[in-house]
Amino acid sequence: MPPYPTGSWMPVALSADLPAGTVMPAQSPAGPVALWRTRSGRAAAFADRCPHRGMRLSHGFVRGETLACIYHGWSYAEAGNCQRIPAHPALTPPDTIRVATQHVEDGGGIIWISVGEPAAGPPRFEGLAPLRSMVAEAGIAALEAAAGTKAAGGLLDYTHDDRAVQLLLAPDGQARTLMHVLVDEDSNPDERIAASRAAEALRRAAEDIARAGIAR
Known part of the structure; x- marks a missing residue:
């Protein structure tokens, strides 16, 4: 959904x-x-x-x-x-x-x-800054399955190798999802690289799940 x-x-x-x-x-x-x-x-x-x-x-x-x-x-x-x-x-x-x-x-x-017509402005994520966007060839349900948790308001909290990453998700058609990677605004370059790699790992896992679902 x-x-x-x-x-x-x-x-x-x-x-x-x-x-x-x-x-x-x-x-x-x-x-x-x-x-x-x-x-x-x-x-x-x-x-x-x-x-x-x-x-x-x-x-x-x-x-x-x-x-x-x-x-x-x-x-x-x-x-x-x-x-x-x-x-x-x-x-x-x-x-x-x-x-x-x-x-x-x-x-x-x-x-x-x-x-539609929102009653208020868009959300603001205090302390977080956008890092990059990527497209997953998988729906949001597959991303949630790969992360082992549910997105709340489109924001998915994911932990990979003890690295916590926040992903802002938006559907892009029936089986594609746009992923905006958010990081702590004071994170250093190494932490940003780690967050990007964690998001890429989640994308690969979700795409594997999506392909397996198609195969079934």
Whole structure:
């Protein structure tokens, strides 16, 4: 069962993985999104489909404070409204031409997308800092089985070789999971390397469990 019910927040990327002026694909509860950051540094999320010809907006490029489709260059502002159609430079695009948007919060080194209408902001993990993200070719249930414990609110506590690691989990389709590795904010480089290796060990174990499940 997905750990992010309606009214909550889903972590879709680390802030460091989305520099200003870039766009990347991500997965939200509503489906694929184009996650992008304006040149001035604000994060935004669009449905990953241009209203014009259906091209993925995650293949596009950021132009100032807008996201432009790579196909015909139609540009969209953060609110989703079309601002420019290169083939008709004198035209002011009608407000009916727009892309669906999702509410984004960027804080604590994590980019969150809302699941429905949350009553409060996304969680903050005091004393923890994001280290890296990785994708496991396994569902959350397989990760929980490999860790020997259940995730609470999407956060999985895992101990490997006496090293405690916190993993923030987000479903990425039916049998894939995005894992955000969190470490103590004052951890040293050796401890960060150990945490990364522990997360990789869990991923391998979970993928073995997932493959065995498929085989059965």
